[in-house]
Amino acid sequence: MLTINVAVLLAVIVVWRLRRRTEARSRFDERLTVGIVLALGVLIAPTPAGQGIRSIRGQLTSGVTQAGR
Template identity: 80%
Template sequence: MLTINVALLLAVIVFFRLRRRTEARSRFDEKMTVVIVLALGILLAPTPVGQGVLSFLGQLASGVTQASR
C-alpha cells in the first residue's frame, strides 16, 4: 500500500508552480498558489518542523528588534 504525505505533496506542487515564469501566470493561477501555500502552512504548523520554523522566526525577529535599538 502506498501512502502519500499530503504536506510533502503540497511542497512539491508549490516548488513546481513557483518555478514557472511570472509573466506566464494569470491572477487565478497566483491566487491558487497562495491557497496551496496556506494549506501547506496549516499542515506543517503542528509538526516538529513547523514548531522549529516558528521558533527560528521568533528568535530572528527578537534579534532584529534588539539590533534596531
C-alpha cells in the same frame, strides 16, 4: 501499499509552481498558489517541523528588533 504525505506533496507542488515564470501567471493562477501555500502552512504548523520553524522565526525577529535599537 504506497502512502503519500500530503504536506510533502503540497511542498513539491509549491516549489514546482514557483519555478514558473512570473509573467506567465494569471490572477487565478496566483490565487491558486496562495491557497496551496496556506493549506501547506495549516498542515505543517502543528508538527514538530512547524514548531521549529516558528521558533527560528521568533529568534530571527527578536534578533532583528534588538539590532535595530
